[in-house]
Amino acid sequence: MNAVLKDTVHTTAPLAVRGLAHCYEGSSVLAGVDLVLEPGSVLGLIGRNGAGKSTLIRAMLGLLEPLAGEAFVFGEPALKLSDDSKARLAYVPQQPEALAWLTAQQMLDYVGRFYPRWDATFARKTLERWKIAPNKLLAKLSPGERQRVDLIRALASQPELLVLDEPAAALDPVARRELLREVALRAGESGTTVLFSTHIVSDLERVASEIAFLHEGRLLLRCGVDETKERYARLWLPAKMSAAAPDNSLSRRRHEDGSLSLVVERDAYGQWPEAAKLPGARIDALGLEDLFVEIAE
């Protein structure tokens, strides 16, 4: 393990993985993922359906043993996490299923016993505010309500590390806004570190400080949300100049007329690739959504 990463993972990083690889039934899903979350950061993990986001999250938290690589939570091996560390983290899976035979209130009361910083008042008030009947069985709640209860469970434990796998998947737009506001508040006021996966680019823009883009088992791009527009752009080259296209573009699309469009990145000196200076070449700014669509297609 490289020395810098080793230092970080064993001391400060709430979450760190190195070289994570996994496959299902012979098909590779993760192909050597390295990722370190700094304390207090809000990282949005984005990628297409089936890109491996849930698998990565589960492996990061030690809920799945990867074929290769290492995962650390608060510096401890994720597969052997102590009860102390477990109490400092909260994870909301994409489809919460646990304890479905309890009512929402019973589940929260039960789970609360395991968390030293459990905020029962927050749990009660948020159930009320989010209009969830406390005495209804979890099994009888709609998927969106169920997801909300699980989010309340996660937030009421006042975690240092909050991991949300597509938290907005079953939420209506109002609930989504409320959740994002709550997440931003926790990150801003309590310094909670947050990792959340999503398909919704506007959610990333609203709350994430950084984004990581998972594509074909690798993290293709990792940078500050505000930085992306500055750092990446679409380079368009007419057909007669396509031979000048840089080799290291993030994506490359050839159009019917032979012209090329590529997603390119500024170099260490802030310069676009040389080809951008050719007469007839054009650099277009890319919004986050366009950037993802260009790369993921």
Ligand SMILES: Nc1ncnc2c1ncn2[C@@H]1O[C@H](COP(=O)(O)OP(=O)(O)OP(=O)(O)O)[C@@H](O)[C@H]1O
């Ligand atoms: N237990 C499993 N057995 C076999 N294949 C699996 C299993 N879990 C996931 N997969 C496959 O691995 C790939 C990645 O799945 P994963 O759920 O990690 O993706 P994702 O990025 O979270 O997708 P989505 O955005 O649709 O939720 C998919 O092709 C999926 O079908």
